[in-house]
Amino acid sequence: MDRFAPTPADSRSEPMRTDWVRISVIAGFIATFMMTVTVTGGYLLANAIGDMSGGTVATWFEALSGNEMVDTIGDSVAVGMVLNLIVGLVWALIYGRLAEPVLNGPGWLKGIIFAMVPFLLSILVFFPIMGAGFLGADIGAGPLPVLGNLVAHVVFGAVLGFFFAIEEGSGISDDASEHQASASSERGTALGILIGGVVGAIGGYAIAPTMDDLASRPVLALAGVLTGAAIGALIGSLTGMTTDEDTAARADRKR
Incomplete structure (x- = not known):
């Protein structure tokens, strides 16, 4: 069975695979898991070295591990985990359908480039909605909210693109x-x-x-x-x- 669907001729894009949904779900599941591990690790690190009576960086980490957004999510951990998985899979499907065929470069780089879209939405839209303020300014943790969010999305994108390329290459x-x-x-x-x-x-x-x-x-x-x-x-x-x-x-x- 041919796994490629015909698409208009375009030197910048690759043929659309008919099994892109399966590939996206598998890669998205793994990428969301790795992103969750990264965020959890960052939280544990901030909780361990944060100190309100310490220096500037120590107080930043303390504010990062204890703030309104963390408290809100902490009240519904299970719901948050499920929503995080759903959102991750949705982004993976968008990547597989719209972004991956038109981006150039190795899989991991394609994924990172694509991940900048949810990253920007996170710091510009999600942070204010959750009470963290624009770019996380209301948390009082300096640049850490943005940097931490960037790292998490880079991990998500790299893993998503890498495993999408592996799965895609298994039947070309x-x-x-x-x-x-x-x-x-x-x-x-x-x-x-x-x-x-x-x-x-x-x-x-x-x-x-x-x-x-x-x-x-x-x-x-x-x-x-x-x-x-x-x-x-x-x-x-x-x-x-x-x-x-x-x-x-x-x-x-x-x-």
Whole structure:
């Protein structure tokens, strides 16, 4: 089956793939997970080194880890995580449909360029709505809100573009083995999400009693589901890209 849909001739763009939705969802899921890890790591760092009685930078980090926007999100962690995943997938679909075919360069660079759109919307629109002020000025954390948001979106874009390119490259030819590898990758991704989500839910639920000061058991279980599913999608997608010819070749080398 041809995976490319015809598009008007344009030297600056690439053919539109008919399976761009699948590729976008997989890449977007992984990218959103990595962005969440980055934001969480930044919050933990700010919480650890922030000090209102310290120097300028220390007070910035303290303000970054405790402000109106953080308190608002903290009141509904589970809802925030789900919304973050949905928004990430929506941006991934926009990237796969509109941006990726017309941008030039390696996948990771395409993703970073595209990610500047949600980055600007975040600091210009989302921050004021959440009470952080224009460019996060009302937080009182200096340039850290903008810099931290930029880093998070660079990670999102780079991962999105990188994995979109990997998934896109798994079936670009009409060779039967290439299509078999693509189908195997899809099955591996689906199985990885399922197994990873279950394992993550069990793990999050199990460790919840040791982290009750951070979040409730249902929230940690949900975090485990999302984390496990993202890791499972990555592992399943990569390990699933194999064919009968690959298996036979490995068997011959062992003989």
